Amino acid sequence: MKAELLNKIEHEIQGQPFIGKPQNLYDPLNYIIALGGKRIRPILALMGCELYSGNSDKAIPAAMAVEVFHNFSLIHDDIMDQAPLRRGSPSVHKKWDTNTAILSGDLMLVKAYGMLQKSEHKHWPELFAVFTKTAAEVCEGQQLDMNFETQALVSEADYLEMIRLKTSVLLGCSLQLGAIVADSPVEEAHKIYDLGVNMGMGFQLMDDYLDTFGTPELVGKQPGGDILAHKKTILVIKGMEAEHEKFKLLFENKTIEPNDKIATAKKLFVSTGADIYLKQLSAKYFDLALQGLSNLKVEESKKTDLQEVLVYLQNRSY
Amino acid sequence: MKAELLNKIEHEIQGQPFIGKPQNLYDPLNYIIALGGKRIRPILALMGCELYSGNSDKAIPAAMAVEVFHNFSLIHDDIMDQAPLRRGSPSVHKKWDTNTAILSGDLMLVKAYGMLQKSEHKHWPELFAVFTKTAAEVCEGQQLDMNFETQALVSEADYLEMIRLKTSVLLGCSLQLGAIVADSPVEEAHKIYDLGVNMGMGFQLMDDYLDTFGTPELVGKQPGGDILAHKKTILVIKGMEAEHEKFKLLFENKTIEPNDKIATAKKLFVSTGADIYLKQLSAKYFDLALQGLSNLKVEESKKTDLQEVLVYLQNRSY
Incomplete structure (x- = not known):
């Protein structure tokens, strides 16, 4: 079932390449979307639709809109994070250049709206309201993420709000567009x-x-990227509550080898119980999602697909 | 009359500042739009509406959408062109930083759609079709402009197509949104x-x-910027047709002082008649626009405002 929806998305992506001139503006759009990924957002849009109508075809434009939007955000995030790789391949600004990446990202955001415009007109007001609100929030989340890099202390609440905006609302939006x-x-x-x-x-x-x-x-990548970038994840926030000095010394140490820094941080995360705290927090949200699923006024038999996605995401090791 | 429409736009801009968090994401939006400009695009949207309905209020959302879109494109163009100034003030990426400029530009593009969404629902399909098509074309035009920088020869037709996409379609779009x-x-x-x-x-x-x-x-700025950037404007394209070697030598000369380069180029533009050719070409398009105005099925008395804009734009010296 999930494979069927994934195939539908891949078929749509491959069957409708971005075409236009100049070629070097359009190539990055086809390049990044062909790099793959789990396609969680478009699958959620299809599932949201299937839950309430028994069929997912009507949600294809919305599914494409969220996937194209997500890929726009990847192009621009990779510039901002100076990330050389995306899914193991050169990021757009590395394969082309920063200006092309800025502009093809812009075009991709415009194309995301273009995709949504293929939905039935009667749904536009609700679709566009949710989509535009979400798009703005994703920008806010990315800005918060960047702001936190230079901020000495980030609270757990601030961090959770940042990931809610940067990541979570687009998943909610995907399901909601499908339901609409x-x-x-x-x-x-x-x-x-x-x-x-x-x-x-x-x-x-x-x-x-x-x-x-x-x-x-x-x-598919070396672990420890967040540690080396001094990201204030829940691991750091929670670890610092118990061992503030040790983390401070570690992050201020400019001579330590990257691998040693990662190893030391990992030990501290474990000794402070931050690793367990993080896993429990993740589980708490998945539980809330499962509870939300059980509260939907939909036949139980129809809920299994979405339930499988939740279990899959919670238990994944990649 | 034009002052009345301009006031309407300024009132709207000042009365509806962009509000949201984090502040450093939203500040650039209010900053760039407050830098001013002629507000030609939103005024055209209001005029397009007034021509066919006698009133321009319905077009305020569309007018704001094209102005906000235009300002988004300025933020990102200034990054790409490495322009330190915009209307005599620091450009967004200089006043803040490049990452903030990328992201606040993205947000501003999203907000442009948000503005358009304030239009009456019954007009959405037409409005969004024109707006999204135009937005993609503006990106194409900017990419062509960048491509031309490293291209030895650019034809007149290619140059005209580039400025059609980069600049002209948004003016057409503004009028059309108002008419819609x-x-x-x-x-x-x-x-x-x-x-x-x-x-x-x-x-x-x-x-x-x-x-x-x-x-x-x-x-309001030193002339000759296009010459120093080796932009293949009509002046260069036409001048090179007559004096290819002289332009080639001039552009390849790495030791010449900027002011001397500008002075030499200007003399060549005049001696080859490229300056007159350019003015005549500009006049030709304004004539076509005036002809288009006379062909609109609208009472002649209603056309004077738009006619004044055309005459003003053609005769401006700034």
Whole structure:
């Protein structure tokens, strides 16, 4: 079932390449979207629609809109984070140049709106309201993430709000857009949005866990990136509550080898129980999402697909 | 009359500042839009509406959408062109930093859509179709402009197509959005779009002329920027047709003083008649726009405002 929805998305992406001139503006759009990924957001849009209408076809434009929007944000985030790689391949600003990456990102954001415009007109007011609100929030989340880099102390609440904006709301939006085109009751569309936001929180917290404790072969990259970038994840926030001086010394140490820094940080995360705290926090949000699923006014048999996604995201090791 | 419409726009801009968190993401939006400018695009949107309905209020959301979109493009263009100044003040990426400029530009593009969403729902399909098509074209135009920088030869046709996309279509779009919300006949909306595109062509060509031959005190910046950037404007394209070697030597000369380079280029533009050619080409497009105005199925008395704009843009010295 999930494979069927994934195929639908891949078929749509491959069948509708971005075409236009000049070529060097359009190539990056096809390049980044072809790099793959889990396609979680478009699958959620299709599932949100299927839950309330039994069919997902109506949600294809919305599904493409959220996937294209997500890829726009990846192009620009990679410039801002100076990331040389995206899914193991050169990021757009490395393969082309920064100016091309800025501009093809802009075009991709415009194209995301273009995708949404392929939805039935009667749903536009609700679709655009949710989509535009979410798009602005994703920008806010990215700015907060950048601001935190130079901020000495970040509270747990601030960090959670940042990942809610940067990551979670787009998952909620995806499910809600699907529910809207399925003509779901308004309250249901709001409930499924909340479910998606909780899923997104659990998802991002698990991402943070895997960035430090994941198996390199499975994750597809060396662990410890967040540590070296001094990201104030829950691991650091929680670890610092118990061992403030040790973390301060570690992060201020400019001569320590990267691998030693990672190893020391990992030990501190474990000794302070920050690793367990993070996993429990992630689980808490997945539980809220599962609870949200059980509260949807939809036949139980229809809920299994979305439930599988939740279990898959919670238990993934990559 | 034009002052009345300008006041309406300024009132709207000042009365509806961009509000949100984090502050350093939202500040650049209010900063750049407060730097001013002629507000041609939003005024055209209001005029397009007034022509067909006698009132411009319905077009305020569309007017704001094109002005906010235009300002988004300024933020990102200034990064790409490494421009330190915008309207005599520091550009956003200089006043803040490049990452903030990328992200606040993104947010401003999203907010432009948000503005358009304040229009009456019944007009959305037409409004969004024109707006999204235009937004993509503006990106294409900017990419062509960048591509031309490293291209030895640019044809007149290629240059005209570049400025059509980068500048002109947004003026056509502005007028058309106004006509659409005024419930104008579809053919009229298309005709006024074409009128705006021709106005935009004349406008940009006059801009190119003033960049080289304008009076610094009036233009507000030192002339010759295009020459120093080796922009392949009509002046260069036409001048090179007659004096290819002299231009080649001049542009390849790495030791010449900037002021000498500008002075030599200006002399060549005049001796080859490229300056007159450019002015005539600009006039040709303004004539087409005036002709388009006379062909609109609207009482002649209602056309004077738009006619004044055309005459003003053609005869401006800044």
